[in-house]
Amino acid sequence: MPVSIRLQIKTMYNDFSPKEQAIADYILKNPSKVSHSSISDLANELEIADSTFFQFTKKLGYNGFKDFKLSMLMQENDLPAISIHENIQKNDNELTMAQKVFDSNISTLTDTRKLLKEEDLKHAANMIGSSKRLFLFGVGGSEIVATDAYHKFLRTSISVFHSTDYHIQLMEVSLLTKDDCAIIISHTGRSKETIYIAESAKETGAKIIVVTSQANSPLAKLGDIVFISISEETEFRSEALASRIAQLSIIDSLYVILRFFTQKKSQDSISKVRRVISGIKE
Secondary structure, X not given: OOOOHHHHHHHHHHHOOHHHHHHHHHHHHOHHHHHOOOHHHHHHHHOOOHHHHHHHHHHOOOOOHHXXXXXXXXXXXXXXXXXXXXXXXXXXXXXXXXXXXXXXXXXXXXXXXXXXXXXXXXXXXXXXXXXXXXXXXXOOHHHHHHHHHXXXXXXXXXXXXXXXXXXXXXXXXXXXXXXXXXXXXXXXOOOHHHHHHHHHHHHHOOEEEEXXXXXXXXXXXXXXXXXXXXXXXXXXXXXXXXXXXXXHHHHHHHHHHHHHHOHHXXXXXXXXXXXXXHOOOO
């Protein structure tokens, strides 16, 4: 199934110019109106030239406005107004607030799931499974996701490495080889530290899996395989916080798939971990 216009806009939003972001916001807030209007009517409403709206549809990957509008008509039910899942009001009680946070997380997971591709998941799992060593990299909030991944992949038969210290991460990336795999996590895909790690990993010939929310980010362009997490920023919570649950789910998926591919070896590893944690000697 092709990616919806809403998801296309959300994955590319930070790469739009201010004028393009204004067009994107208008589309997200007025999907029905956009799908039933002419390009001239929309351009007049936005006070832009017809050609500006036309070029925006081209940037989304459509042949032009007619192609874009046809897709809009087919996807009307998938284009709700932005941030409908978490619009916390002053008179909301604590339970309502919590429920809206849950609804937002469910929306984040649903949107991210739509972007998953079977060939990418299979390729990534094979890439990890065929590597001698797996390294996890991330800084700031993304380091939390990297640590969670480390905690999971320790239960597999793969030799896995991760440090919370950025300088040690730099030392680790300098020692990568073409036989290793790196999972690099960054919400924006624009962190200078993370991009430098990815560039350094690329120079070693290591295989690179990127997890980010921005499909056109500098980091995404360095990945052999890229997984995109989708989320919305709201008044009370940043987009980065919302995307974390999607990134964790992507990592969980890769872990489960790898466990299935290497069932016998992974079962031996997890049995050893469980015995030690429970205090039972072999």
